[in-house]
Amino acid sequence: xxxxxxxxxxxxxxxxxxxxxxxxxxxxxxxxxxxxxxxxxxxxxxxxxxxxxxxxxxxxxxxxxxxxxxxxxxxxxxxxxxxxxxxxxxxxxxxxxxxxxxxxxxxxxxxxxxxxxxxxxxxxxxxxxxxxxxxxxxxxxxxxxxxxxxxxxxxxxxx
Amino acid sequence: xxxxxxxxxxxxxxxxxxxxxxxxxxxxxxxxxxxxxxxxxxxxxxxxxxxxxxxxxxxxxxxxxx
Numbered sequence: 660x661x662x663x664x665x666x667x668x669x670x671x672x673x674x675x676x677x678x679x680x681x682x683x684x685x686x687x688x689x690x691x692x693x694x695x696x697x698x699x700x701x702x703x704x705x706x707x708x709x710x711x712x713x714x715x716x717x718x719x720x721x722x723x724x725x726x727x728x729x730x731x732x733x734x735x736x737x738x739x740x741x742x743x744x745x746x747x748x749x750x751x752x753x754x755x756x757x758x759x760x761x762x763x764x765x766x767x768x769x770x771x772x773x774x775x776x777x778x779x780x781x782x783x784x785x786x787x788x789x790x791x792x793x794x795x796x797x798x799x800x801x802x803x804x805x806x807x808x809x810x811x812x813x814x815x816x817x818x
Numbered sequence: 819x820x821x822x823x824x825x826x827x828x829x830x831x832x833x834x835x836x837x838x839x840x841x842x843x844x845x846x847x848x849x850x851x852x853x854x855x856x857x858x859x860x861x862x863x864x865x866x867x868x869x870x871x872x873x874x875x876x877x878x879x880x881x882x883x884x
Contacts, residue, residue: 666842668839669835669838669839669843669844669845670835672838672843672844673835673838673844673845673846675844676844676846723842723843723844723847724843724847724858724859724862725843725844725846725847725850725851725856726844726846726847728856805850805855805856
């Protein structure tokens, strides 16, 4: 086998699987924090760990094909969530609801009247936390499907 | 897809981690292949074939008769 410098070994490759569970927990913490609004070192660390799985999916060519199969399902979940979000935005914009939302957010007078939902809807950090959480939910789904492949709901062939 | 990976590994007294190291994959990947949860890609199937010095069809069985 040819020598490949900086290639990770089996032990490091296996650790990636454990890291994904830590990252999943961190993404759940991030999502909860979108409602709680805490600002401390734990939240900072959670953002870092949340990033790892997404980084692995985007740039982790060193992950083996079994891991990449799971990550592919996770990415499908995340993309599906973003499609739903964009679709909802499209509906809102087509229906001109966004005009009143924009007015509510821009006007100081009506700022206090802006619903919490609109603030929530337009917050990039919240959207990121949601997308990351759905990504890890997809990863969890892939694992569950491997375990229970053959049951009526899990008839798809594992990637 | 059925395969003889577990038997071949046991014959050589290798652990899943050892086999994974030789194939440049994780222990989890070897376990998934052995239990039929994951079908290896063609490059990985060739690596397995070369490692055990056997034709691919002697290791993997897709259930189709020739």
